[in-house]
Amino acid sequence: MGGTMDGTKQRRRGNTRQRIQDVALELFAEQGYEKTSLREIAERLDVTKAALYYHFKTKEEIIVSLFEDLTQPIEDLIEWGRQQPHTLDTKQEIVRRYSQALADASPLFRFMQENQATVRELSIGETFKNRMLGMRDIIIDPDADLVDQVRCISALFTMHAGMFVMKDLEGDPEEKRKAILEVATDLITQAHKGA
Amino acid sequence: MGGTMDGTKQRRRGNTRQRIQDVALELFAEQGYEKTSLREIAERLDVTKAALYYHFKTKEEIIVSLFEDLTQPIEDLIEWGRQQPHTLDTKQEIVRRYSQALADASPLFRFMQENQATVRELSIGETFKNRMLGMRDIIIDPDADLVDQVRCISALFTMHAGMFVMKDLEGDPEEKRKAILEVATDLITQAHKGA
Amino acid sequence: MGGTMDGTKQRRRGNTRQRIQDVALELFAEQGYEKTSLREIAERLDVTKAALYYHFKTKEEIIVSLFEDLTQPIEDLIEWGRQQPHTLDTKQEIVRRYSQALADASPLFRFMQENQATVRELSIGETFKNRMLGMRDIIIDPDADLVDQVRCISALFTMHAGMFVMKDLEGDPEEKRKAILEVATDLITQAHKGA
């Protein structure tokens, strides 16, 4: 029942792991982590729950694998940032690239944004938090005014939240991203000058 | 375990509903809505699960009641805002009061912030969304530049997220709130002037 | 909240027991015994569950009281029947009166008919069964042909079931009852002659 000799099943072979990730991310982003059951994922893929366990040891491992696969660019970005001088130019470049990285993995970040309570209890929670601290250290001058520190954090949050909140707003997504980026850059710049 | 005839139980009488709300909010904010079971709430209060059902018809009704009880000030604020002229002064006043309202019910807003996926599926989701749109309509000039619109949204989000993110930061909470408010006010002001 | 000085509540005084019975019978007949909760009964009456317990010791006692109050005529009928000679005339008279007794307490008998499994486990089950055996002894000649015995049982069942099954049929209820009675009488008469 479901793809017997028309190639549907054959074509699937070998990429089940990927397909699980795709469906899982879609559902996690849509309904949240706890409200998405493995049964639901399995049913959408037309396989059994046990099949999921062939590819992933636990439910958590699915989200972990997604996180690892999709946030590598950000890891790299932070690594790169650490080795640059903390000039305004560097900061602006970081923000620019960060905005792009978020857009490239937007379903994952939507998930992280909307399931913070859950993420915090998952193993990726710690990792993610560390990454945020990494970004902060690059962008924020610890000697800066408290207000300027807030500006930097606000810049990051504007990028994070912006994308999901603005779904209801009219206009081309890429254009919106640019606007968000501009505001974030502005905040960073003000903060840098303030210091 | 807890209050046999020393008055503990007597003092409890008549305020169980309130106590349920208190404990529930604490746990919801800490662990999330789905991860908090009614068993857990009941145990903390040293009553049975059935007792919760005497006071609330469903689990959802608990969070709904909290939302209704704690967000009235914001409802009022929006109502007030609607009747004012959309001057810069008004906007700044709105932001100032909003910041205060958030701080006054900060555990609830932490919960809403960290459980967006869940909240969206609850009946309060719609209500909350409408409230956000209400704020937006007061603060954002629809003819404004897209960038300025983003500034306004960013201002709101900075206040929302700010409080929870900055828990890790050093410093007096009230001072931090002031800093956040300053950044938000700044964003609103820039947006207003841009238009 | 609910009838303060308009007489609604005053008029109720003293007949709450009766009102409980009325509502309970209505709901039991409509939805069955197990599916009707005391909460539901209480809500319909606009009193608390505890009030029901002031008037009846248990849920079962409500149905027991209804049974006792409403089936006295049948008890009497059987008593009378026992003392008559077992002539055809007597039997026909019994059937006639039985039909009337059923019609007079039809919601109760509908309930008994549709909740046999439940009734069997209740204390009224035994009583009711004994009554049926009483009727049988009066109407059935133990020496009669098996087929004639079945005719008698069929007569009783036709009266029992008839009334509820024929609700869907067109026609005046009293006319239908007459038709049912005629068939039952017929069966009894055939059985009597066969012996």
Add this chain to the structure above:
Amino acid sequence: MGGTMDGTKQRRRGNTRQRIQDVALELFAEQGYEKTSLREIAERLDVTKAALYYHFKTKEEIIVSLFEDLTQPIEDLIEWGRQQPHTLDTKQEIVRRYSQALADASPLFRFMQENQATVRELSIGETFKNRMLGMRDIIIDPDADLVDQVRCISALFTMHAGMFVMKDLEGDPEEKRKAILEVATDLITQAHKGA
């Protein structure tokens, strides 16, 4: 309690679904639908409740599956009946076969008979009612005398109820069934001639 490594468990494999149906029907017929809990069924089978849910999506689905599996002959009979001329011979044949069909699935019909209130609220209620109407249309001449219509209904009910009521009576079950059938046939015949 039951099957450790002596083959009991092995023999079970592959027929659990059937075993659930068997036990469920037995308990439903004995105690009624609502009074039979899934825990009870599971315990009798020495499996967990969750195992039941592997085979049936809900409690209702268990009774539905039993109904579907066991009443096919009656469905067929009605289909056959519809295509025959409505002669006396046909009607008598229908009644004969119906009596047999009831006897073949007598625990199910005992259940349906004794839990009418419950059945009415279940999805099988509608189906069953339609079937009864189907039988009625074949057997009853709509132009007939009301009394003759009652005779037909009485015939059906005599067969339904007869089997369970007569358990207390002495005598061989098959002989009793024959007697019941004779009375039912008689009623149908009288009704046919009357018209």
Add this chain to the structure above:
DNA sequence: AATGAATGAGCCTTCATTCAT
């Protein structure tokens, strides 16, 4: 590479019942 069958823990919810007031 995946299935069929099952488990143990837990969830939300409902119920009949109790008792001090």
Add this chain to the structure above:
DNA sequence: AATGAATGAAGGCTCATTCAT
């Protein structure tokens, strides 16, 4: 004559997970 508050038991159901095949 009735309420407010609570309980203990149970119910149906879902979930992540396991394991032999």
